[in-house]
Amino acid sequence: MTNPLSSLDTLNTLNTINTLDKLVRGFADPVHDAQASFRVLLDVLARPGTIGSIDVALDDDVHRQWPAAAFAAMLTLVDFSTPVWLQAPDAALAQAIRFHTGAPLADESDEAAFAYIVDGENMPPLDAFSLGTPESPQNSATLLIRAAALExxxxxxxxxxxxxxxxxxxxxxxxxxxxxxxxxxxxxxxxGIDCYLVCGRSVIGIPRTTRVEVNSCT
Structure with missing residues (x-):
């Protein structure tokens, strides 16, 4: 007689295998790639307006679906203590974030430590995100904003x-x-809000201390 519990365990195992087969791979060399990515992310935030490039190796699926700089930034900066909010539902990205970083996915934007904005033309107002407090300004959100181009x-x-x-x-x-x-x-x-503008492998950092003046298009 077939043990129903054994059958259920087998089905769960197969489902897990199928899910992992579809998982987008993270860094090929997690330690060194994270260090290299962190240096770029730190440099562009320290020198606002500078275009940096995150040149670590990433799976082809990453380049087809998301800016490589955004994916690398999430692998580098987020962990189990930093909830991530996705502007648009993205099952593959949510699965990759959970698996590679342990970070929870936030249901609401104001719960997020990091937010991935896929549509910069129609993003939520900034007061929808955490701005931190005078006592703990570091508790504000960091936005990863996908740009159509950086020039x-x-x-x-x-x-x-x-x-x-x-x-x-x-x-x-x-x-x-x-x-x-x-x-x-x-x-x-x-x-305030710190943000990164990302396009492909390229990234610009704009910390909250940077003043930005909008100029007329010529």
Whole structure:
């Protein structure tokens, strides 16, 4: 007589195997690739407006589905203590985040330590995310915003710490309202939002201390 529990265990095992077969692979060399990615992410945040490139090896599925810089940043920066919010439902990305980092997926944007924004033209208002508190400003959210391109879009002038005088960037695919809302957060310092603009392997860091002026397109 067939043991129903054994049959159920076998089915669960097969389902797990099938799920793992579809799992997007993470870093080929987790320690060294995370270190290399972290150096780039730290450098672009320390030098706002600089375009960095995360050149670690990643699975072809990553490049087909997401900006490699965004995926590498999540593998590098998030862990079991940093909930991640996805603007758009993405089962493959959610599974990869849980498996490779142990990070929980947040149901609401204000619960997230990190948020992946796939549509910068239609993202939630910034007050939908955690800004931290004066006592704990580090508890604010960090946004990974997918840009259509990091050049050729809306001209912006950046100034502030880490910038000699000013620097210009022109990311495409990000609504002007984002920049205006971000400027209004200056009154709440040291609270605020840090963000990375990502496109392919390329990334620009814009910390909360950076002032951004929206220029007219010419």
């Amino acid at each position: 050729g879009g809306r001209p912006l002038t950046l100034s502030g710490p880490g910038i000699r005088s000013s620097v210009g960037i022109a990311p495409a695919g990000i609504a002007d309202t984002f920049w205006h809302e971000r400027a209004s957060l200056a009154a709440h310092a040291p609270c």
